[in-house]
Amino acid sequence: MNFQKFIYKKKMKDLPEDLLPREKAxxxxxxxxxxxxLLALTIGQGTRDLNVLGLADKILKNKDLSDLKKLNLKDLLKIKGVGKAKALQIISIGEIVKRIESGDYLTMFESPEDVYMYIRWLSNEKQEKMIVLYTNTMNQLLGEEVIAVGSLNVLNVKPRDIFVHALRYNAYGLIIAHNHPEGSPNPSKEDIKFTGVVSDLSLKLGFELLDHIIIGRRGYFSFRSENLI
Structure with missing residues (x-):
């Protein structure tokens, strides 16, 4: 019997802490x-012959977590020690994976107000921050990155720092956002010039600058709403 199989047949209470999923997490x-x-932590209990780690290993034999979306109740009930309750737990994980991968639960921006509600935490920041939201063709959020922090002069922000992440996310759209800690969200001349530069570069590189949102203490300014993009 190899070490792994030996571990799987031991009672969980007899295993060292570093082998217990909950304690390790x-x-x-x-x-x-x-x-x-991860699967063991989710299903909680094993069987008479296998502890929960052994049962999870048996379920995932030659598979990873993303493969759980391919399993159905009938498949799982064929595994000794998996009853209806555990099977439903497992296929629930698979369904969550499937829905996330399909994009059903991606954050979607349908208006500047949606963007503001997502990033309004910037209004409480005492330092200036610039973040960029990267979206797909359906305006769903693929990822976000902090581009600059501190005393922010937008003219000193390198556009390449914005576009390198756009390539990494395979994004279609970009939404720039930064805050004015002093209060007013109205754009400066530098903000307007910077936005124009990024908008032009976006078109040349195959992206679209969807908006530039400036967050003040109260409210926001949207370049898109003001027809400045």
Whole structure:
């Protein structure tokens, strides 16, 4: 019997803490868990012959978590030790994976107000920050990046720092956002010039600058709404 199989047949209470998914997640972070450990943490209990790690390993044999979306109730009930309750837990994970991958739960921006509601936390920042939101063709959020922090002169922000992430996310649209800690969201001449530069470069590089939102203490300014893009 190899070491792994030996571990899977032990009672969980008899295993060292570093092998227990819950304790490992608390100590090292949830990202430290393997696929087997994550599934074990979710289903909670094993069987008479296998602890929860062994059962999770059996379910994931030659698979990873993304493959759970391909399993159905009938498939899982064929596995010894998996009853209807556990099977439903597992196919629920698969359905969550499927819906996330389909984009059903991606944040969507349909208006400048949507963007403002997403980033209004910037109004409480004491330092200036510039972030960029990267979207697909349906205006769904693919990712966001902080481009600059501190005493922000937009003319000193390098456009390449914006576009390198656009390539990484394979984005279609860009939404720039930054805050004016002093209060007013109205754009400066530098803000307007910078926005024009980024808009022109976006077109040349195959992207679209969808908006530039400036957040003040109260309210926001949208370049798109003011027809400045």
């Amino acid at each position: 608390i100590k090292y972070g949830i990202e430290s868990l393997s696929d087997v450990e």
